[in-house]
Amino acid sequence: MYKKSIIVSLILVYLVIIAGAVVRMTGSGMGCPDWPKCFGYIIPPTEQSQLDWHADQSYKKGQVIIYEESLRIAKEDFNTGSAFNAKNWNGYDKHDYAIFNPWHTWIEYINRLLGALAGLAFLVMLGAAIFKERNRKRILLSLGAVVLIGFQGWIGATVVYSVLSPVRITIHMVIALFIVALLIYMLYETKSKTVTFKFDNAFKAGMLVALILTLIQIILGTQVRQHIDDTIDVVGYAAKSLWLEKPELSFYIHRSFSIIVFLLNAWLFYRNRSLLLGHRSFKWVVNLILLEILTGVLMYYLDFPFLTQPLHLVIASILFGIQFYILLTSLKEKTSAQTSTVV
Numbered sequence: 043m044y045k046k047s048i049i050v051s052l053i054l055v056y057l058v059i060i061a062g063a064v065v066r067m068t069g070s071g072m073g074c075p076d077w078p079k080c081f082g083y084i085i086p087p088t089e090q091s092q093l094d095w096h097a098d099q100s101y102k103k104g105q106v107i108i109y110e111e112s113l114r115i116a117k118e119d120f121n122t123g124s125a126f127n128a129k130n131w132n133g134y135d136k137h138d139y140a141i142f143n144p145w146h147t148w149i150e151y152i153n154r155l156l157g158a159l160a161g162l163a164f165l166v167m168l169g170a171a172i173f174k175e176r177n178r179k180r181i182l183l184s185l186g187a188v189v190l191i192g193f194q195g196w197i198g199a200t201v202v203y204s205v206l207s208p209v210r211i212t213i214h215m216v217i218a219l220f221i222v223a224l225l226i227y228m229l230y231e232t233k234s235k236t237v238t239f240k241f242d243n244a245f246k247a248g249m250l251v252a253l254i255l256t257l258i259q260i261i262l263g264t265q266v267r268q269h270i271d272d273t274i275d276v277v278g279y280a281a282k283s284l285w286l287e288k289p290e291l292s293f294y295i296h297r298s299f300s301i302i303v304f305l306l307n308a309w310l311f312y313r314n315r316s317l318l319l320g321h322r323s324f325k326w327v328v329n330l331i332l333l334e335i336l337t338g339v340l341m342y343y344l345d346f347p348f349l350t351q352p353l354h355l356v357i358a359s360i361l362f363g364i365q366f367y368i369l370l371t372s373l374k375e376k377t378s379a380q381t382s383t384v385v
Contacts, residue, residue, distance in 0.1 A: 044175050045232045047167035051187070052225040054160035059218055059359050061153040063352030066267060069274065071206045073150030075113060075139050077199040080154070082106030082115065086147050093142055097124050107131075113140045136203040157195060164191045183228050190221050208268040215264055219257065219359060223366045230370050239320040239371050246372040248310045253365045255303050260358050262296040267351075269293065282345040300338065304331055321368050330361040 065071055074080035081087055082105050093108045101107075101116045108114075109126065113134035120130050134140075164187055171177065171184040194217045201210045269292070270285050277284045286293065311328050314321045337354040340347050 044167065044170040044180065045229065047163060047170050048225055048229045048232070051160060051163040051167050052222065052229065054156060054163050055218065055221055055225065056356075056359065056363075058153065058156045058160055059222075060352065060356050061149075061156050062215075062218075063355040065150055065153050066211075066271075066355075067349075067351040068146065068149055069271070069279070070143075070146035070149040070153075071211075072139050072141070072202065073143065073146030073148070074154065075137070075141075075202065076106065076134065077202045078154070079104075080147060080151050081142070086151050087142070088144055088148075090142055095122070095126055097122055101130075106134075108140050108142060111140055112138060137205050139205050154198075157198065161191050161195065164188045180228070180231070183224070183231070187221065187224055187228070190217065190224065194218065194221065206271075208265070211268070212261055212264045215260065216257070219260065219362050222359065222363050226363055226367050227370060230367065239374065240318060241374045242313065242317055242319055242372070245310060245313050245317075245319055245321075246369070246374075248306060248313070249365065249369040249372050252303070252306050252310060253362070253369055255299065255306065256358065256362050256365055259296065259299055259303060260355075260362065262292050262299065263355065263358065265292040266290075266296050285346065286342060297338070300335055304335065307331055319372075321371060323364060324368060326364050327361065327368070330357055330364070333357050334361065 065073075074086060076082065081093060087093055090108075093106065095107050095109050095114075098121070100121050101119070103116055103118045105116045106113055107116075109131070114131035115134060117130055117132055122130075164184075168181075168184040168188050171180045175181070194214070197210060197214050197217060201207065201214055204210055266289070269290050273285050273287075307327055311324050313319070314324050334354065334357045337350045337357065341350050341354065
């Protein structure tokens, strides 16, 4: 049960990353302007009329409306009269964003729902570690994962409160990758079956550098995406040809780094095969990097074809996970062959 709960947690984290990429692509980050509820509802509204003020209507404490382009929150349960009475309402003090778009709301809501399911899976994983495994290391790892996913949820709330601060979005993404790495390590540590890997110090060092470069690329990618979002605010979604007409320095660094990333991983692939190190999953690394470069080229030269943006981010996050696993299998003592674990 413990191992299965880790696998489910890892799948859900990746689903959250995919949902987050779709949220970013569609500009739905403020689809739910409050947290943890959405416009004050556990299940969000589907049409504007649900958020309009109405005369002779009952309102519950905490219920949200949009009135005069601002969010208002009911102070207590009450019935409205024929005219709006400001004394019955509190203003929303986190920000002044008050726009309802049903598509954006439900896209963001699904993202949050997946996050909540992931948190639940982490709690199940902790319970399995405590009551089934009864292993101190696994309990501490599971507890650390729960704390990390809780912190990630809090960061998600601050992203909303900051009206999508670029720095907080980047932190949100980096924490998600740390969670992926922790879960992969936990899965690796379960030692389900063994396979022999040859140790090579140069390959180990190269894998560490490759992993760091991938992380840097993802961070740079979030900065490029922020520039695109800012440009969209000016030119609109329809003018895709203008999104990268005047890119910032981060774009050029991001693009140039892709060449370095490819060359380093190509060398690691060659070294793994020529020295028979046994890292069979490395073929996925090369394929994912080629796909990553392809989606980047399509976005730049063909004006962001449908789904290329979320695919670009999701491929990078999967690449990070596989590279981290290969790094784990390469961290061995300096002997001719070592026994490791495949997940």
